[in-house]
Amino acid sequence: MIDDLIASALALTVPIALAALGGAIHRRSGIVNIGLDSHMLTGAFIGALISGLFGSWILGAIAGMLAGGVTGLIMSLLITRLKGNEIIVGLGFNIVTLGAIGYLLRAVFGVSGTLQVPGLQRLPALDIPGIDKVPVLGAILSGQTPLFWVCVLLVPVLAWSLRNTAWGIRLRATGASEPAATSLGLRTLRIRDSAGILAGALAGLGGVALSLGAVGLFNENMTAGRGYVALAAFYFGRSRPLPTALACVLFGFFDALQIQLQTVGGFSPDIIGTLPYIAVVLVLALTGVREYRRSARKVS
Amino acid sequence: MTSTTSHTAPVSPDAPNVRDSLTGRLLVTFVRVARHAGLPVVIALIVGAIVLSVTGYDAFNVYGSLTTEAFGSASRINATLAAATPLLFTGIAAAFAYRAGVFTVGVEGSFVLGGLTAAVLGANMGGLPPALAITIPLLGAAVAGTLVALIPAILRAFWAVDEVVTTLMFNFIVIGLAGWSVQAFFQQRGQANSATAYVSDSAVLPALAPPGQVNWALVIGLALLIGYAVWMRYSTLGFEFRAVGSAPRFSIAQGLRVRNVLLLALLGAGLIGGLGGGTHALGIVGRYSAGFSASFGFTGIAIALLARFNPIGILVGAILFGALNSAGATVQLFINLPVQLIDILEGTVMVLAVATFIVPAWWKRRATRSRGGKA
Numbered sequence: 001m002i003d004d005l006i007a008s009a010l011a012l013t014v015p016i017a018l019a020a021l022g023g024a025i026h027r028r029s030g031i032v033n034i035g036l037d038s039h040m041l042t043g044a045f046i047g048a049l050i051s052g053l054f055g056s057w058i059l060g061a062i063a064g065m066l067a068g069g070v071t072g073l074i075m076s077l078l079i080t081r082l083k084g085n086e087i088i089v090g091l092g093f094n095i096v097t098l099g100a101i102g103y104l105l106r107a108v109f110g111v112s113g114t115l116q117v118p119g120l121q122r123l124p125a126l127d128i129p130g131i132d133k134v135p136v137l138g139a140i141l142s143g144q145t146p147l148f149w150v151c152v153l154l155v156p157v158l159a160w161s162l163r164n165t166a167w168g169i170r171l172r173a174t175g176a177s178e179p180a181a182t183s184l185g186l187r188t189l190r191i192r193d194s195a196g197i198l199a200g201a202l203a204g205l206g207g208v209a210l211s212l213g214a215v216g217l218f219n220e221n222m223t224a225g226r227g228y229v230a231l232a233a234f235y236f237g238r239s240r241p242l243p244t245a246l247a248c249v250l251f252g253f254f255d256a257l258q259i260q261l262q263t264v265g266g267f268s269p270d271i272i273g274t275l276p277y278i279a280v281v282l283v284l285a286l287t288g289v290r291e292y293r294r295s296a297r298k299v300s
Numbered sequence: 301m302t303s304t305t306s307h308t309a310p311v312s313p314d315a316p317n318v319r320d321s322l323t324g325r326l327l328v329t330f331v332r333v334a335r336h337a338g339l340p341v342v343i344a345l346i347v348g349a350i351v352l353s354v355t356g357y358d359a360f361n362v363y364g365s366l367t368t369e370a371f372g373s374a375s376r377i378n379a380t381l382a383a384a385t386p387l388l389f390t391g392i393a394a395a396f397a398y399r400a401g402v403f404t405v406g407v408e409g410s411f412v413l414g415g416l417t418a419a420v421l422g423a424n425m426g427g428l429p430p431a432l433a434i435t436i437p438l439l440g441a442a443v444a445g446t447l448v449a450l451i452p453a454i455l456r457a458f459w460a461v462d463e464v465v466t467t468l469m470f471n472f473i474v475i476g477l478a479g480w481s482v483q484a485f486f487q488q489r490g491q492a493n494s495a496t497a498y499v500s501d502s503a504v505l506p507a508l509a510p511p512g513q514v515n516w517a518l519v520i521g522l523a524l525l526i527g528y529a530v531w532m533r534y535s536t537l538g539f540e541f542r543a544v545g546s547a548p549r550f551s552i553a554q555g556l557r558v559r560n561v562l563l564l565a566l567l568g569a570g571l572i573g574g575l576g577g578g579t580h581a582l583g584i585v586g587r588y589s590a591g592f593s594a595s596f597g598f599t600g601i602a603i604a605l606l607a608r609f610n611p612i613g614i615l616v617g618a619i620l621f622g623a624l625n626s627a628g629a630t631v632q633l634f635i636n637l638p639v640q641l642i643d644i645l646e647g648t649v650m651v652l653a654v655a656t657f658i659v660p661a662w663w664k665r666r667a668t669r670s671r672g673g674k675a
Contacts, residue, residue, distance in 0.1 A: 100640070103638045284461050285459070
């Protein structure tokens with residue numbers, strides 16, 4: 001029971017965590033990415049198509065990631081070059097992508113909503129002999145998809161790059177104060193575009209984890225607002241990689257609990273589904289009040 | 301550590317229109333609406349045409365049938381206006397808050413909870429005369445819509461907590477709570493999908509031209525629009541909204557009631573959104589069911605932005621998007637066109653509504669040179 005819960009919680013964490021890490025990087029560069037859902041959906045769609053076409057999950061994952069990166073770039077260009085408001089562009093982008101993919105499914109593939117790609121290869125589960133028999137540890141480490149391990153690797157890599165690489169420092173400088181960064185000669189728009197591409201690519205990979213994960217098909221509603229949960233996660237984790245990833249584990253756990261309780265009955269999935277959002281409002285309220293108090297004291 | 305960014309409304313309103321005559325004023329307004337909304341709409345139509353051509357449809361043919369389906373006959377115009385009604389409310393709600401520079405995306409949540417409240421109250425209005433049976437649910441809807449905005453409003457006004465994220469989160473919280481409460485308390489027996497009971501006959505907003513769907517909600521919406529126009533132009537508070545929206549620090553220095561304005565902007569948007577949901581429940585749907593709002597709150601944002609918060613622009617935008625929705629729903633029956641085309645068009649318009657179209661550098665150079673030559 002507990003092993004099942006852990007395994008399904010982590011499986012549900014991976015798509016959200018990939019998207020949230022991308023969103024956190026984008027946020028550090030100063031842009032709130034509301035369009036994560038659209039990048040995830042694109043990645044899931046293209047990933048499923050390419051995996052079916054070549055019968056290879058690796059190619060599917062790469063294609064999904066690239067597709068997400070392309071939508072991330074387009075969205076970023078609209079924000080940086082056409083000065084579109086990031087929130088509105090993100091919301092609009094989600095509507096366009098959902099519409100475009102739904103349209104393609106019906107007009108080109110002749111299906112309504114769900115696409116079964118023939119020959120699709122799902123993500124393999126990597127069993128680790130020896131550990132898979134250990135109760136809790138086995139459920140955590142064994143039987144996970146490669147994307148789980150990508151996610152685990154990404155957390156320290158991203159944290160390190162933000163702290164130590166030129167790109168990371170410039171990115172944070174851009175986010176901290178765009179005018180100051182520009183005056184020092186940084187190409188802030190280009191830096192933000194790079195963060196946008198990364199956010200899109202990681203969210204696209206998160207989408208691949210959905211479509212090539214447990215079920216191995218594509219559905220136009222398969223992200224089910226996970227892009228917004230990812231948004232909640234990086235707000236909850238204050239845009240730092242490790243706290244963001246841990247927030248995703250928490251939300252993944254809520255999700256798994258909801259599915260388990262659905263079979264048992266008693267708890268409403270709707271209520272559990274709202275927990276990430278309530279958590280974010282609480283965190284924003286608490287940090288907001290604290291910062292307000294602190295700045296008020298400074299003034300007086 | 302990330303610093304908390306505070307957002308302001310994505311576009312700023314035009315300078316007040318100072319023509320003396322009514323016709324002159326209307327003319328200026330229409331030119332402005334066309335200028336702001338024209339390019340996004342045209343580009344969206346081109347994008348749609350490309351998508352249509354690539355997938356083997358004749359774009360002109362499709363746009364032609366969309367136009368006929370939207371405005372071709374009295375009954376189709378009726379359907380378009382019915383589809384425009386909820387958008388009129390959400391558009392006004394968004395514009396109301398954006399005037400004060402408050403960037404709410406929470407109208408969707410207010411619309412949903414307003415609709416649920418009106419549906420539940422309306423189903424229990426059996427013995428009352430229509431005047432009361434309609435007023436009570438609508439009042440309830442307005443209160444419910446305001447309540448949705450209450451926490452983000454307090455957080456914004458007193459502790460400067462970014463309202464974009466809190467209102468966005470409250471949409472999801474409210475939609476989840478609404479779904480749960482319908483299943484737990486208000487579900488109508490004998491119905492497979494989770495929906496409330498239909499409202500009592502006396503609580504139904506009467507149709508203006510039966511059998512068409514347009515009903516008194518449109519009248520309420522238009523009255524609200526006129527009220528918004530008058531309030532914005534002639535009231536002290538309307539002036540304060542504009543001042544806080546365009547120069548918040550200056551307004552604080554001048555002793556304007558900035559905190560009140562912020563509170564009122566968010567609560568007012570919630571109230572109008574809730575009222576919109578209430579009229580939608582009593583007038584069109586007759587009950588609350590899952591998927592009650594077809595993203596009306598978000599479309600309302602696009603309308604308010606395209607119109608630059610101008611009342612006439614809001615009306616035009618609501619009718620335009622209403623036409624897309626109503627025509628898109630029926631045209632797919634005739635020419636087997638996926639209705640998702642409408643989402644592509646709407647989303648593109650929304651994205652481009654906030655984009656600044658940069659005049660190419662060579663054009664700008666030429667313009668300055670010719671102006672310099674004349675002077």
